[in-house]
Amino acid sequence: MKLLKTLSLALTMSVTPALSQAKDDAKSNPFAQRAADIQSELIELRRDFHRHPEVAGEEVRTAQKVADYLDGLGLEVTTDIGGHGVIGLLKGSKPGKTVVWRADMDAMHSDEPDPVSFKSGIEGKRHICGHDVHTTIGLGIAKVLSERKAELAGNIYFLFQPAEETLHGAQAMINDGALDLMHADEIYGAHVSPLQVGVISAKPNMVFADWHHLEIRFNGNENTAEITALIDQIIAGQLRTNTDIQLWKPENYLHPEYGVANPNTVYKDYLLLSQSAKTRDTNQQLSIRTAFLTTNTDDLETVIIDLKAKLAKSPYADRLININASQRVPAVTNNEELTRASRAYLLNLGDNTEIGTHYGVLPFMTDDFAYFQQKIPGVYFFLGGSNFQQGVIAAPHTPNFQVDESAIEIGVRTFAALLSERAQR
Structure with missing residues (x-):
């Protein structure tokens, strides 16, 4: 817990210079009062999801509650897309674009x-990444918008995705026709983050680093240690940073002076080796x-070319079979125009939410929201969920993960x- 508090403090300090308060003369948020009115309802809904966590591929109860809720709002609901995926359509009363919330x-x-009072009732399973909060926010948005349908333009789809943690759900929904159903112009989504509650952040272009995997295959299984060491050496020769700072350490990418939220961050241009080479012997x-x-x-491409050239000059050249590259999931990459337009609108919204930005690219695994962004221009936001004064730290995938539930209303x-x-067009 001490480490998490330290990291959160660093993140708070690093984000503060990039924040911009809404202007005093900005227009008011037309949905603020209604969001406040239904906050207690949404908190109970979130806690129900939290008490009944369902891991990837098992989201039966969650999907049913989502579908029932959307149906009760009068949305057109489609279920069982890409597994347990649910899509709800809210049709506005005026012509406009088609946008999606994921x-x-x-x-x-x-x-x-x-650590919460509304503990998970299923042994060995928990919401420690905030998806119970994400689902609740999606339903809350659908509710407040559906109540003002007569004022809305265009079509708004609410896409509830299964299996994000395995990075399979988005592609499964696409393969099952989700995009053909929606014909969307833009897509948006948000993830709970260790930012202080009340802060929302987004940046244009790449958000997470590209994560590539290489498999180099040789005939025979002799000289394993020597070949492995050579591969590590070649890859290490391609590493690129403009600093001696260990970029993969959380205390560094959250640092106020050179972390991702500083305009002068050292996280703008790098290539990092994520792990030492692993070996496997199969059929000689x-x-x-x-x-x-x-x-x-x-x-x-540069790394593969270098590997091939240096292995061709090595004692193992005649044993090389091939080099295969793969990417488990592409990097989340925000559309530049939409990000700037969205931030500009939110900065002028005038509801006391602080709109921040970060300048660096985060050096860890991405979100399969990226698959939707490959097909539809979109923006991925970070939503503050921490309350440092109360010791609530919304650091996903950590044992003490908690969320200040006022993030739901926000x-x-x-x-x-x-x-x-x-x-609106």
Whole structure:
């Protein structure tokens, strides 16, 4: 817990210079009061999801509650898309664009004690990534918007995605026709983050680093240690940073002076080796696997060319079979125009939400929201969920993960306003 408090303090300090308070003369958020009115209802809904966590592929109860809720609002509901995915359509009364709000639903495996009073009722499973909050916010947005349907333009889809934690759900929904159903112009989503509650952040272009995997296969399984060391050496020679700082450490990427929220961050251009090469012997063949993180998508080709050239000059040249590259999931990459337009609108919304930005690319695994962004221009936001004064730290995938539930009201009022604005032509 001490480490998490330290990291959160660093994040708070690093984000503060980039924040911009809404202008005093800005227009008021038309959804703020209604979001406040239904906050207690939404908190109970979130706590119900939290008590009944369902991991990827098992989101039966969650999906049913989501579908029932949307149906009760009068939305057109489609279920069982890409597994347990649910899509609800809210049709506005005026011509406009088609925009999508995505929320993920699945929980995670965890044997750590649940620190909240509304504890998980399923042993070994918990919501420690905030998807219970994401699902609730999505439903809250649908509710406040549906109540003002006569004022809305365009079509607003609410996409509730299963299996984000396994990075399979988004592609499964796409394969099952989700995009063909929606014909969307824009897509938006948000993830709970360790930011202080009341802060929302987004940046244009790449948000998370590209994570590439390489498999290098050789005939025979002799000289395993020597070949593995050579692969590590070649990859290490391609590493690129402009600093001696260990970029993968949380205390560094949250640092106020050179972390991701500082305009002068050291996280703008790098290629990092994420792990040492791993070996596997199969049928008299040696398979060596390694991975790296990069902010430049051209690095993959460069690394492969270098590997082939140096292995061709090595004692193992005649044993090389092939080099295969793979990417478990692409990097979340925000559309530049939509990000700037969205931030500009939110800065002028005038509901006391602080709109921040970050400048660096985060050096860890991405979100499969990226698959939707490959097909539809979109923006991925970070929603503050921590309350440092109360010791509530919303650091996903950590044992003591908690969320200040006022983030629900903030998410509903802010993103309801944004979606209604973006749906207007």
